[in-house]
Every structure is written in structure tokens, then in C-alpha cells.
Ligand SMILES: Nc1ncnc2c1ncn2[C@@H]1O[C@H](COP(=O)(O)OP(=O)(O)OP(=O)(O)O)[C@@H](O)[C@H]1O
């Protein structure tokens with residue numbers, strides 16, 4: 059699905075270069091579930107936003123289904139985000155003055171879904187996430203877990219191939235985290251969505267098929283998760299500085 | 303209403319009401335001030351125009367040394383010129399001179415009241431030129447005269463816009479010992495028709511009390527010109543000739559031709575007579591322009607400030623919308639529709655406020671009966687929307703080019 063080649067992002071902080079990503083090479087196959095871990099400031103968010111076409115790399119390329127993402131125009135990138143990508147973020151980022159149902163309908167406003175279909179699909183998604191009795195609630199009237207489920211429903215609105223999640227359980231207590239992870243896992247296993255999830259939490263990372271570890275913008279390990287649920291070294295492991 | 307981007311904009315606008323209200327107030331108050339001033343100015347212009355109509359004459363021949371004040375105050379030493387100037391104009395057969403009225407005006411004491419006595423020639427004595435028969439004292443139908451000249455063949459009576467009750471009366475005959483008294487003068491002197499009034503020691507029978515016209519004529523007493531000349535001891539002098547000239551003829555240089563015929567007089571068009579009033583209006587208009595500039599600036603800054611705060615507040619929301627696939631143009635639309643709504647609501651309420659204030663304050667401050675000026679409504683909307691758009695331009699530009707990554711990372 060994604061091929062990242064020699065991807066580098068340099069920020070300049072007081073004319074000092076900061077390597078948010080440093081020569082990252084990575085292939086994310088279609089239908090995979092990738093967890094991205096690493097310390098604070100290791101470049102996880104930068105990587106995720108780059109997959110979403112929100113940050114341009116300083117050098118290197120991101121190829122999505124065989125075509126170079128950053129040779130697209132800004133408008134095309136916006137369409138790509140609208141159709142191919144569903145974002146789920148730590149703070150859910152629901153639009154506060156729109157109801158749950160309306161929040162889920164927003165992405166469908168942009169891709170030409172007929173008005174009646176918008177409502178039907180949004181209702182179906184919310185029902186699927188057990189929110190059928192919260193459709194007309196505003197975000198502030200919803201619990202944290204419910205808000206995150208609305209955000210997931212919105213990410214799914216245009217049936218994207220890819221779900222990009224940045225600390226989706228970061229604000230949730232353990233039982234709610236499990237609930238959200240179950241949903242993401244089901245989306246990957248049952249519906250075939252490619253999921254890339256940034257997380258600090260090793261428990262959460264273990265729900266993925268592959269766990270990637272970043273340090274200072276570099277990939278220091280890439281491990282397949284053993285079917286038992288514990289991470290085990292694989293051929294993909296780069297074996298660099300595993301202690302990070 | 304189906305859910306749309308419009309819904310998003312609308313909800314957002316009402317989301318932060320207190321901010322919205324202060325933003326709206328800035329625009330509405332500004333527009334209100336301008337609308338108020340403009341309404342009073344417009345009405346005052348209309349009043350001037352009406353006065354011009356009522357005054358009738360559109361060309362005034364005065365003695366060289368006379369000022370317009372003299373014409374109005376008619377003081378004892380106001381300069382005069384010979385009556386046969388009338389004859390000079392009449393015999394020149396100038397095209398465009400529809401009728402003439404020579405006048406001698408002097409302030410006199412009648413009882414204890416100081417009243418202006420005006421000597422005039424009645425129509426039957428001006429009949430040497432047939433066209434003058436239309437009116438005698440002073441034809442009120444300024445518009446009529448011009449309308450007949452421009453739209454030939456149209457029935458004159460149908461084109462006159464002036465309330466017939468307010469027309470200056472036509473005095474077709476006037477005996478030597480007869481006086482016509484303006485309504486205000488009659489009131490002040492306590493006169494009714496049939497009574498005798500003594501002016502400069504001579505008795506005059508009041509034959510008519512003139513209906514109210516709203517002009518200076520109301521406070522005058524009219525007698526025959528030659529009688530006036532005798533009792534005032536001026537000889538065959540007059541203080542003014544009021545000429546009804548046709549509008550197109552005036553622009554064709556009638557004034558210059560009259561100046562040729564009457565070189566030692568002062569010839570002025572009626573617009574000069576009400577110059578002071580027009581000047582006042584101009585001043586108001588100037589003040590309006592200055593106010594407009596200030597208001598546009600203040601309004602734009604406060605709307606800009608509001609929109610700016612809005613952009614800052616909405617950074618995360620904007621980031622969310624961008625991750626969902628909003629394009630720059632969607633963001634622009636969000637802000638510009640918003641400023642449009644602000645402009646329309648602000649402009650409309652400003653118009654209502656300003657008009658309301660003018661309706662209430664106009665009669666108190668300017669002594670004018672003010673009515674709403676509807677064209678200002680469109681104008682208010684245009685200016686208010688302009689202010690809102692200008693004020694939100696930069697914040698919107700900032701919002702649209704905001705780096706979404708920064709927003710994500712602020713979490
Ligand atoms: N706009 C920016 N300007 C300068 N440096 C930046 C900017 N954005 C990110 N960085 C730097 O890039 C590096 C990677 O940031 P990133 O947000 O990707 O880290 P992260 O792994 O997501 O961290 P966290 O776990 O705390 O979210 C950090 O060192 C950060 O300081």
C-alpha cells in the first residue's frame with residue numbers, strides 16, 4: 059500500500075537542523091496492521107502525517123499504490139485524505155458544534171455522496187459502533203470513549219483503505235482502550251483496512267501485526283508480532299539499539 | 303434543511319455568541335452612525351429642493367450692491383434699481399424667460415410688528431407678454447415650466463409635483479388700496495379678510511389672506527408695486543426681479559444674456575440663494591465621508607480582530623477539517639461566508655438603528671421631519687459586507703495556509 063523510500067524530514071530549530079525523520083525505508087503492505095512506537099519526539103507523528111499527505115518530506119518519497127504522493131497537487135492531496143485515509147487522533151477532534159451524526163457526515167459532504175446516503179451511512183456506522191442512541195448528542199454530551207468511537211465512525215465515513223491513528227487510546231482508561239483496540243483490530247481483520255497506529259503503549263502495540271520502533275527519526279526495529287500476542291524478533295528486525 | 307457545509311458555517315457563527323455580538327456591534331454601530339447622518343442629510347436636501355420649488359423663481363436679478371441677505375431681510379437701506387429694467391428684459395424677447403415678477407420689499411412697522419411689505423405687479427399688468435399670464439405673483443411651477451419646455455405637448459398640470467395647496471397664489475388683479483396678507487403675517491397682525499390695515503399711514507383693505515405656502519411669502523404683506531413705491535418713497539425703484547427661466551435655457555447661457563441686458567445688476571440662480579443650506583448639507587456630506595473612513599477602519603480592525611481570534615481558537619478544528627479532506631477553498635469559503643453573514647446582519651441592523659435614531663433625533667436636532675431613506679439600506683449592506691470581508695482577509699489567509707502538522711502536534 060505504502061512504500062517509503064529514504065524519507066527524511068528536517069525541521070529547523072534556531073537554524074539547528076532537527077531530524078524528525080531520517081532516511082526511513084519502509085513498506086506497509088495492503089491489509090496490514092502496523093504499530094509505530096518510540097520515545098517522545100522520535101518522529102512517530104511526523105511519519106503518520108506524512109502518510110496522510112499533511113507534511114511534505116524534505117527528501118525521499120512516499121508511494122501510495124504505486125504513485126508518488128507528493129507529486130499530487132494540494133487539492134488532490136485533500137481528496138486523497140478525504141477518500142483513501144481515515145484519521146483517528148488522540149484528542150478525537152470532533153467538531154464541537156456538530157452532533158455525532160453530523161460529525162460523521164462531514165467527510166461525505168466533500169466527496170459527492172448523496173444527502174440521503176450520507177445520513178444512512180452515518181447512522182449505520184454509529185450503530186455499528188453501538189452509538190445508535192447518541193446520534194444527536196453533541197461531543198460535550200458524550201463520554202470520552204463515545205467521542206473516540208464517533209471519531210472512528212467519522213474516519214470510516216468514506217470507507218477509506220487506510221486508517222491512520224495517532225495515540226487513539228492515549229486519553230482512554232484501560233478498559234476503554236481495549237474497546238477501541240478491538241474496533242481497530244476488527245477493522246483490519248474483518249474489513250481489510252490497512253491500519254497504521256502510533257502508540258506509546260506496548261500492550262496496544264501488541265495488537266498489531268508488526269511493531270515499528272523509531273528513535274530520533276530512524277527505524278531501529280521492525281518486529282512481527284507473534285500470534286500468541288507477544289512481540290518476537292523477525293527477519294525484518296534491524297537489531298539496532300533495541301534498548302531505546 | 304439537509305446537512306451541508308452551510309450548516310457547519312451557520313452553527314459555528316452562533317457557537318461563540320458573545321464574540322459574534324461584539325463583532326456585529328462594531329459594524330452595526332458604524333453603519334448606524336453613517337446611516338443616521340446620511341438620512342438627515344438626504345432629507346435636508348429634499349427640504350432644500352422643496353424650498354426651491356416653493357420659491358418658484360429660479361433666476362433672481364438683484365441690485366449690484368445687494369446681498370442675498372438684503373433680499374431676504376428687505377431692510378430699509380437695501381439697495382434698489384430702476385423698475386424699467388423689467389421692460390428691458392421684456393423687450394429683448396429672450397427665449398427661456400417664462401415670466402417675470404418685479405418686487406419692491408421693505409421692512410415696515412405695522413402696529414408693533416415688524417413686517418416686510420412687498421410691492422408686486424398683478425398679472426393683468428404684466429400681460430404685455432402673453433405667456434406671463436400663467437402666473438402673476440410668482441409662478442410656483444418651477445418644475446412645470448421646465449417640464450413644458452422639455453416634454454413638449456405633455457399636459458402641464460399633470461406634470462407638476464407640487465401640492466396645489468402649497469402653490470404660490472396667483473394674484474391676477476390688485477387695486478391700489480388693496481392688500482393681500484400672508485398667513486403668518488395675518489396671524490401676527492390679527493388680520494382677517496375685509497379688515498383694514500394701516501401701512502406707513504395709508505389704509506389698505508385686506509382682500510385676501512393667502513394660504514400657507516411654507517415660504518417667506520407667508521410672513522409678508524403684498525400691495526401693488528406702484529402703491530408700495532409711493533408709500534415707501536422709493537420712486538420707480540424695485541429691489542428684485544424674480545425670473546422664471548426655463549431650465550434648459552439657463553444651461554444654454556440665459557444668465558449671460560441677461561447680464562448683457564442688465565449689466566449693473568447681480569444675476570444669480572436660485573441655487574445660490576439656498577447656498578447656505580446647501581453648504582450645510584455639503585458639510586454634513588464631508589463629515590459623512592470622514593466618518594465613513596474612520597468607521598471602515600474601526601469596523602475592519604474589530605472584525606479583523608474577531609476573525610483573528612476566531613482563527614486562533616479554531617486552529618484545531620481547522621486541522622480536523624483538513625485531515626477530513628477540506629481544501630483551502632473550503633476554508634476560505636468558511637470564513638468568507640461568515641464575514642458575509644456578519645456584514646449582512648451588521649449592515650441591516652446598523653441601517654435600522656441609524657434610521658431609527660434619525661427618525662427620533664432628526665426633528666429634535668435639525669428640526670426636520672425625517673423619513674427613512676431606503677437606498678441607504680443597500681448601501682449599508684455593501685459597506686458592511688466590504689468591511690467584514692476586508693477585516694477577515696488576512697486571518698482567513700492565515701487559516702488557509704496553516705500548517706496542519708502544527709495543529710496536530712499541539713494536541
Ligand atoms: N514544526 C516543527 N518545528 C521544529 N521541530 C519540529 C516540528 N515538528 C516536530 N518537530 C520535531 O520533530 C521531532 C519529531 O516530532 P514528532 O511530533 O514526530 O514526535 P513524536 O514521536 O510524535 O513525539 P510524541 O510521542 O511526543 O508525540 C521532534 O524532535 C520535534 O521536536
Ligand SMILES: [Mg+2]
Nearest residue numbers: 102103104224
Ligand atoms: Mg506525536
